[in-house]
Amino acid sequence: MSTTTTASTKEVKWWGGGKSPFNVEYGKVMMWYFLMSDAFTFGAFLIAYGTVRFSTNGWPNPNEVFKSYPFASEGVNAPLVFVSIMTFILIISSVTMVLAVHAGKMMDKKGVVRNMILTIIGGIAFLSCQAWEWNHLHHEGAWWGMNPFLNADGTQSSTNFTNFFFTITGFHGFHVFSGVVINIIMLIMTLLDKFEQRGHYLMIEKAGLYWHFVDLVWVFVFTCFYLL
Amino acid sequence: MSNHDTHDHAEHHGDPIAEIKKVTIILSVLTIIELILGFWMIGITGESMRLAIKGVIVILMMAKAFYIVAYFMHLKHELKNLIMTIVVPLLLFVWFITAFLSDGGSYKNLRNNYDPHFKAQSTIKVEKKEHGEAAEGEHEAKEGEKEAKPAETK
Numbered sequence: 001m002s003t004t005t006t007a008s009t010k011e012v013k014w015w016g017g018g019k020s021p022f023n024v025e026y027g028k029v030m031m032w033y034f035l036m037s038d039a040f041t042f043g044a045f046l047i048a049y050g051t052v053r054f055s056t057n058g059w060p061n062p063n064e065v066f067k068s069y070p071f072a073s074e075g076v077n078a079p080l081v082f083v084s085i086m087t088f089i090l091i092i093s094s095v096t097m098v099l100a101v102h103a104g105k106m107m108d109k110k111g112v113v114r115n116m117i118l119t120i121i122g123g124i125a126f127l128s129c130q131a132w133e134w135n136h137l138h139h140e141g142a143w144w145g146m147n148p149f150l151n152a153d154g155t156q157s158s159t160n161f162t163n164f165f166f167t168i169t170g171f172h173g174f175h176v177f178s179g180v181v182i183n184i185i186m187l188i189m190t191l192l193d194k195f196e197q198r199g200h201y202l203m204i205e206k207a208g209l210y211w212h213f214v215d216l217v218w219v220f221v222f223t224c225f226y227l228l
Numbered sequence: 229m230s231n232h233d234t235h236d237h238a239e240h241h242g243d244p245i246a247e248i249k250k251v252t253i254i255l256s257v258l259t260i261i262e263l264i265l266g267f268w269m270i271g272i273t274g275e276s277m278r279l280a281i282k283g284v285i286v287i288l289m290m291a292k293a294f295y296i297v298a299y300f301m302h303l304k305h306e307l308k309n310l311i312m313t314i315v316v317p318l319l320l321f322v323w324f325i326t327a328f329l330s331d332g333g334s335y336k337n338l339r340n341n342y343d344p345h346f347k348a349q350s351t352i353k354v355e356k357k358e359h360g361e362a363a364e365g366e367h368e369a370k371e372g373e374k375e376a377k378p379a380e381t382k
Contacts, residue, residue, distance in 0.1 A: 014307065021307075022306070022307055022309055023307050023310075024310060032313075036318070039318065040320075043321055047324055047328045050328065050329050051329060054329050054332030054336060055331075055336045056336065057340070057351075079266075079267075080267060084263050088256070091252070091256065094300055095248065095252050098248050098300050099248065102248070150354055153353075155349075155350055155351065155353055156352065208301075212296055212297075212300045212301045213301070215296060216301075219289055219293055219296065220289065220293070223285060223286070223289040226266070227262060227269075227282075227285050228282050
C-alpha cells in the first residue's frame with residue numbers, strides 16, 4: 001500500500017516506510033558512524049592541544065623544530081619541505097583510493113587491483129616518512145617527557161609540545177597503519193575474486209571511506225602542528 | 229534494501245573521473261597556497277599579521293576538509309537524510325572549540341595576572357647553545373630555571 005502511494009507522488013517519502021531512508025547499505029552507514037566518533041576522538045586531542053597552547057605564554061617554533069629531511073647534511077634549514085612531501089603522498093594515495101572505488105563500481109577488477117596497490121604503496125611511504133621523522137626527533141632528544149626545543153621567544157619550554165606532537169601524530173600514524181592493513185586485506189580479497197562472486201565491490205567503498213578519513217585527519221594535524 | 233539501489237544513485241552526476249581530477253587539482257592548489265603562506269609567515273614577526281595569515285590557513289584547511297568529505301568520501305552525492313545525520317552532530321565542534329580555547333586563553337591571563345612566579349618563569353630567556361650547558365652568564369636566571377623545570381615536567 002505505502003509503496004504504491006510513494007511511487008505515485010512526485011516527492012519520495014523516505015521516512016514513509018518501505019524505503020531505506022539513507023539509501024546506502026548497512027555497513028556504509030555504520031562506517032560513517034564510526035568515523036564520526038573517531039572524528040570526535042581526534043577533535044578532542046587537537047582541542048586539548050589547542051587549549052594547552054592557548055594557556056601557555058611561549059611555544060616552540062615549528063619551523064625550527066621540523067627543518068630537516070632524510071639524507072640532509074647536519075645544519076640544514078629547510079622548514080616545511082619534508083612535511084609537504086608527506087602531505088602530498090597522502091593526498092595522492094587518497095586519489096588512487098577514489099580511483100579504486102570507481103573501478104569497483106565499474107566491476108573492473110584490474111583497475112581495483114592496480115589502484116589498491118598504489119594506495120598501499122602510498123600508505124607505506126607515508127609511514128616510512130613518519131618513522132624517519134620520529135627517529136630524527138628522537139635523536140635530537142625529543143620524546144614523550146623530553147623537549148630539547150626552546151620556545152620561539154627563547155624562553156624555557158615545557159614538555160607539552162613533544163607530548164602532544166608524539167601522541168597525536170602517533171595516533172594518526174596508527175590509523176594509517178590500520179588503513180594499510182585493511183587495504184592489503186581488500187587487495188587479497190579482490191585477488192581471490194571474493195567481490196566478483198558477491199557481484200559488487202562495496203567493501204572497497206567502506207575501506208575507501210576509512211582511508212579518506214585518515215587523509216582528512218592529516219589535513220588537520222598537518223595544519224595544527226606544522227603551519228600554525 | 230537491495231544492492232541494486234545503492235549502485236544506481238551514483239550514476240546521477242556527471243563524469244566521475246573528471247570530478248576526481250578536478251578535486252585533486254583543487255586539493256593540490258589549496259595545499260600549495262597553505263605552504264606558500266607558511267613559508268611567508270617565517271619572516272613575519274608582527275603578531276596581528278601572523279594571526280591574519282593563520283586565519284587564512286585555517287579557512288583553507290576547512291576548504292580542503294570540505295572537498296575530501298564531499299567528493300572523495302562521496303557525501304555530497306548521498307541523500308540529504310544521511311548528510312544531515314553526519315554533519316549536524318559535527319556542529320558540536322563549534323562550541324567545543326570556542327569553549328575550550330577561550331578557557332585556555334583565560335587560564336593564561338589569570339596566571340599572568342595573579343601568579344608572579346609563572347609570569348617570571350616565562351620571561352627568562354635561555355641562551356641558545358649547541359650542546360651541553362652554557363659556561364657562564366645569567367647565573368640567577370639559570371638557577372631559577374633549573375628549579376622550575378622538574379615542577380613543570382610533572
